[in-house]
Amino acid sequence: MVFNRGTAAGRALRRYPVVAATVVVIAVVLLLLGAGADTTAQWIATLFTLGVVGLTSVGMVRDILRGHWGLDILAVVAMLATVAVGEYIAALIIVLMLSGGEALEDYAAGRAKRELNALLDRAPxxxxxxxxxxxxxxxxxxxxxxxxxxxxxxxxxxxxxxxxxxxxxxEVVPxxxxxxxxxxxxxxxxxxxxxxxxxxxxxxxxxxxxxxxxxxxxxxxxxxxxxSQYQRIVALVQEASESKAPVVRLADRYAVPFTAVSLLIAGIAWAVSGDPVRFAEVLVLATPCPLLIAAPVAFMGGMSRAAGSGIIVKGGAVLEQLARAQSAAFDKTGTLTYGRPELVAVNPEPGFSADDLLTLAASAEQYSSHVLAASVLAAAEQRGLHPAPADTAQEVATNGVEALIRGRTVRVGKRRFVAEVDPQTRPVDLFPGQMGVYLSVDGRFAGTLVMSDTARDNASATLDRLRDLGITETVMLTGDGLATAESMAAEVGITQVQAELLPQDKVAAVAALPHRPVIMVGDGVNDAPVLAAADVGIAMGARGSTAASESADVVIVADDISKVATAVDIGRRTLQVALSSIWLGIALSIVLMLVASFGLIPAVAGALTQELVDLVAILNALRALHGRKLFRREAKRTRRLKSQVPSDSEPPRPARRGHA
Incomplete structure (x- = not known):
C-alpha cells in the first residue's frame, strides 16, 4: 500500500516512525518463525531492539542531564535484559509498548497551536x-x-x-x-x-x-x-502560551521509585541465586508497560467521555490539571451572564399601558440594527405584540430611532435624545448592570424600558457544584464597572470580584491567585490571553470567539456553563482511574517479581504473564471511558436541570421590576 503524504496514515507514519517500524518488524519476525527461520528472526528482532535501545538511550541521557528521570531507564534495562536471555519477542513487545505508549500520550496531550492564527485571521x-x-x-x-x-x-x-x-x-477598526x-x-x-x-x-x-x-x-x-490594542492582545496570547510550564507525565512520577524497587529485587535475586538469568527473569516482569499505557488510555477515555458531553479537552495533561484544580476565575459577560441585553421592566407614564409602550418601542426599533433593538423586538414577540409599520424612520447614530407610526412621532433611545423634545423626561432608577431606554410620543415623555444582561440560571448551581468538587476559591474578572460586577457576583455566589480590568490585568490577576491549579472560564478575544495564561483555560465555545476557543485548553461546545463543573468532574474521575490503573500494574508487577526472584517463573512464562498484567491495567484504565456511575449521575443532573431551566439558546424572561 502506498501512503500519500497528505493521508492520515502517511502523517502518522512520519510522526511515529518507531511505532510503524516496530509493527513491521513484529510481522516479519512472526512470518520467519512460521517459516522455521528462527535464527534469522532472532537476529532481526535483536538488532532492531538494540537500535531502539540506542535511540532511547540518547534521549534518556539528555533527560537525566536536565534532571528529569523517566520510565525510559527501566524500559532500556528491560529491553537489554530480555535480549540478553534470548526473549526477543518479549523485547519487541516492550519496544511496541514504549513507542506506542509515547505516541498515545502525545496524541492525548497534543494541544492545538492555532490561537495566534485565529487572532490574526480576524484582524482586518x-x-x-x-x-x-x-x-x-x-x-x-x-x-x-x-x-x-x-x-x-x-x-x-x-x-x-x-x-x-x-x-x-x-467593519473592524484596523x-x-x-x-x-x-x-x-x-x-x-x-x-x-x-x-x-x-x-x-x-x-x-x-x-x-x-x-x-x-x-x-x-x-x-x-x-x-x-x-495597536489588537496586536497587543496577540502578543499577550503568545507570551502567556510560552510562559506555561510543561506538565510532567503522570507515569514518570512513579518512574524512579518503581525502577529502584525493580532493580533492587532483580539484584538481590541475582546475588542470592548466583544466576544472572534470574536478574533477567525478574526484569521481564518489571517492564513499565502498565505505567506507559494505562495512564494514556485512561486519559484518552476521559477525553472521549468529555467529548460525548460536549466538552473538547485538548490533552491528558489538561484533564489532570482539571482534576487537581483548586481555584476558578470567571469572566462576566457571556460567561456568567447570557451576553444578551434583556428587558426586565416597562415603566409607562400616565396615558400609556405597558403593552402600548412596548409595542411603540418595537415598532420604531425594528428599523434599527442596534443590539438593544433586537432585545426589544424579542420581548414584544414573547408577549404576543406585533410591531406596526412606520411611515418614516430614521436612526440617529449613538442616540436612538425616530419614526412616524400611524401618525404619531415616536422617539426611542437615550434620555438626552428624548429630552430634546421633552425636557421633563425623568431618569429611571436602575440597579447595577441595567440601562434605561426612553420613549417619547408626539413630543411627550411616554416612559422607559429597563434592560439588563441577566445571569445564567444555572450559574449559581454550577458554582455550588464546583465547590463540592473541591474548588476552594472563585473570583470574577471583568472589564465591567465594580457596582455591576459586585451585583452579578452576589447573585451567582462569587465572593471575590476584580472589575474594570483590561486583558493584561486579567493575566496578572490569574497569575496572582494563590491556590493552584487555576481554571479560567471566559469567551471573546479579550479573554484569549488569560485563557492561555491560566493553568486550564475553558472557553464557552458556542458564544466564544475562535481566538478564545483556540487559546483555551478546554472548549465547551454547548453554550452551557454547567459543563465547567462537568469537565472538572470528568477530570477527577479520569485521574482516579489512571492512578488506580498505575498502582494496580505496579502492585501486580511487584508481586510477580517477588515470585520470579525465587526462580518460579521462567522468562518466557514471565513475558506472557506480564502481558496479562498489561491487559488488566489497560482494562481498568478503560473505566474512564465508560464511567457508568458518572454517566448515571450526570444523566440525572441533566434531566433535573432540563426540567427546571429552559435552553440557554432561549434564555428565560427575567423577573420583571416596575410596571411590567
Missing part, C-alpha cells in the same frame, strides 16, 4: 485611507453629507500615524485612532468584555479590534497595526 487586512485634507468637518461617504474623493484601499500594515481612515459599517466624525457607536466586547455598544464622540479614542456600528466614520490613526 485592508484599511480605507482617505485623501489628505478630509478631516476638516466634511462627512464621509455614506453619511448624510458627503462630497469628497473615494477612499484608497491599502494593506492595514501600511497605515502610518496621522493617516485618516474610513471605517465602514460593521488600528488605534481618534474619532473625527461627530459621533459613533462601537462594539468593544471583544476587547473589554462590555456587552453594550459604546458611544464615542469626536475626539474620543477608538481601539483597534472594536466593531463599528451602522454608519461609516472617520478616524485619524494614532498607532500602526503592530502597536
Amino acid at each position: 487586512d485592508i484599511a480605507h485611507r482617505l485623501p489628505s485634507g478630509v478631516d476638516t468637518g466634511e462627512q464621509v461617504p455614506g453619511s448624510p453629507n458627503h462630497g469628497q474623493g473615494p477612499a484608497e484601499d491599502i494593506p492595514a500594515t501600511e497605515v502610518t500615524v496621522g493617516d485618516v481612515l474610513l471605517v465602514k459599517p460593521a 488600528v488605534d485612532g481618534i474619532l473625527l466624525s461627530d459621533a459613533a457607536s462601537f462594539d468593544e466586547s471583544s476587547l473589554t468584555g462590555e456587552s453594550m455598544p459604546v458611544a464615542r464622540t469626536a475626539g474620543d479614542t477608538v481601539m483597534s479590534g472594536s466593531v463599528n456600528g451602522t454608519h461609516a466614520v472617520r478616524i485619524r490613526a494614532t498607532a500602526t497595526t503592530a502597536d
